[in-house]
Amino acid sequence: MIERAIVDVVTPTPVRDGAGVRLRRSIATERLDHLDPFFLFDHFGSEDPAEYLAGFPMHPHRGIETITYMLDGSVAHRDSLGNAGVIGPGDVQWMTAGRGILHEEMPRAGPRRLDGFQVWVNLPARLKMTPPRYQDVPAASIPEVATPDGKRIRVVAGEVEGIAGAVREIFAGPTYLDVALPAGGLLEQPVARGHTALLYLFQGEVTVGGAAPRGAVLRATRLAILGDGDLVRVHAGAAPARLLLLAAQPLHEPAARWGPFVMNTPEEIEETLRELRDGTFARAAQRAEPPRPGGDGAEGPGQRRRDR
Ligand code: CO
Numbered sequence: 334m335i336e337r338a339i340v341d342v343v344t345p346t347p348v349r350d351g352a353g354v355r356l357r358r359s360i361a362t363e364r365l366d367h368l369d370p371f372f373l374f375d376h377f378g379s380e381d382p383a384e385y386l387a388g389f390p391m392h393p394h395r396g397i398e399t400i401t402y403m404l405d406g407s408v409a410h411r412d413s414l415g416n417a418g419v420i421g422p423g424d425v426q427w428m429t430a431g432r433g434i435l436h437e438e439m440p441r442a443g444p445r446r447l448d449g450f451q452v453w454v455n456l457p458a459r460l461k462m463t464p465p466r467y468q469d470v471p472a473a474s475i476p477e478v479a480t481p482d483g484k485r486i487r488v489v490a491g492e493v494e495g496i497a498g499a500v501r502e503i504f505a506g507p508t509y510l511d512v513a514l515p516a517g518g519l520l521e522q523p524v525a526r527g528h529t530a531l532l533y534l535f536q537g538e539v540t541v542g543g544a545a546p547r548g549a550v551l552r553a554t555r556l557a558i559l560g561d562g563d564l565v566r567v568h569a570g571a572a573p574a575r576l577l578l579l580a581a582q583p584l585h586e587p588a589a590r591w592g593p594f595v596m597n598t599p600e601e602i603e604e605t606l607r608e609l610r611d612g613t614f615a616r617a618a619q620r621a622e623p624p625r626p627g628g629d630g631a632e633g634p635g636q637r638r639r640d641r
Contacts (some may be wrong), residue, residue, distance in 0.1 A: 334523075337530060337562035338542045339549045345376060345556065351389035354440070355379060359533065359556040361453075368529055368558060369583040370505050372397060372595050373453035376535065376554070380446050388439035393614060394430035395605050396461040396595045398454045400500075400509065401426045401438070402489060402577075406447035412436035416467045420449075423472025425489050427500050431456070431463040433614055450533075450577065454505050457584050458597050468500060475499045483515035491580070493522065505581035512576050514539070514569035522565045522578060530559040530580035532567065537574030539567045 343365050345357035360367060360374035367373075379385055388408075401408065402425050410426065411417035413435040420426050428434065440447050456463070470489070478486045478493045490498040491508030498509065506528070512520055514537070524530050532541065534553045541557060542548035543566050551557050553574075559565065565578060588595055591602045608614035 334564045335526070335562035336542050337524065337559040337565050339532075339551065339557045340560040341558040342551065343556040343558070345554060350375075351392075351438075352387035354387060354389065355384040357554065365556075367455075367588065367590075368531065369585065369588075370455040370581050371452060371529065371531070371579070372455050372588075372590065373451065374531075374533065374556065375451045376449075376533070377440070377451075378446065378448040378535075382440075382442040382447075385440040385447050386442060389437065390439075391435055391437045392593055393433060393435050393609060394428075394593045395433050395614075396430065396456055396601075398427065398429045398456060398503065398505075400428070400450075400452045400454065400489075402450045402452075402509070402511070404448040404450075404511075405445055406443070406449070407441050408449070409439045409441055410436065412467060414465060414467055416469070418469060420469075421472070423475065423487070425468075425470040425475065425500065427468040427470060427503070429456070429463065429466040429468075431460065431465045433608075434465040434467075435614075452509075452579065453595070454503075454507060454581060455584055455586075455588065455595050457504060458586055460504055461596060461601075470499045482518055484518050484520065485513040486520075487511040505584075508578060508580040510578040512567075512578055514567070514574045514576075516569055516572050518569045518574070520565065520567040520578075522567075523563055524559075524565050524578075524580045525582075526561060526563050527582070528580040529583045530565065530578070532557045532559065532565070533577040533579070535575055535577075537572050538570040539574050539576065540570070541565075541567055543568070 345359045346362045348358045357376040407421045476488045476496045488498040489509035490500040538552045540548040
């Protein structure tokens, strides 16, 4: 077994996005554009509704998956597939934008803080124009592994001690774990060799890796990029620690990003912007709806674009 070591540490950048939401962004910045296949990592956390109530009004996505995980507070959501609901504490929304979706993400005030994360995972070229899909994963369906030493791991995706995560059948084979370590607690988690892996420490202080002479110290709030290996070993310091462990298969494909779209070439971005201008993007997104009774069904979910 080769332990993964920290190869870089990123301090989140304060940004405003959407209609003025304050965020801490660790991926999709000048410092770190992407970490194949992760194209965005946002942490939203605030006690002041003025910092988040403006939300993210209706906007498009194409070519990626967006994963929203809430710790506290709630976000009202609706999209062009006809889905609508509220993502609350502990809930996950795994949204495959594929060839196109329009959605709205509006945080709601109180009762306590708003706390959560959004991650974008890139789709491979052959799946970029796949029909959009929306998976609502309520907190109760996310397994939690608790150990006698007081460690708790919520398994959003991946596997911990034989327990499979709630979200499956995702191309990148992702691991998405929410780990709470007691003071002095130890996490030893196998991660597939070759997968990109990162830790996002948002509480406490940990040591990563146990190799001689000793591991590297990481303090909240930081994103740590891990080098290759089979195992992630994290030791909490004198206080409890909380972190996300994310890993996924890198794509090794060319990427062209423009705002909420990640495609392979600048031409595909131009085509997407053209569709937005002439109104056909929304129609492409709506074509993913199940055929309605009496509908012509000529452009069902399995239909490919004419030009591809
Ligand atoms: Co969005």
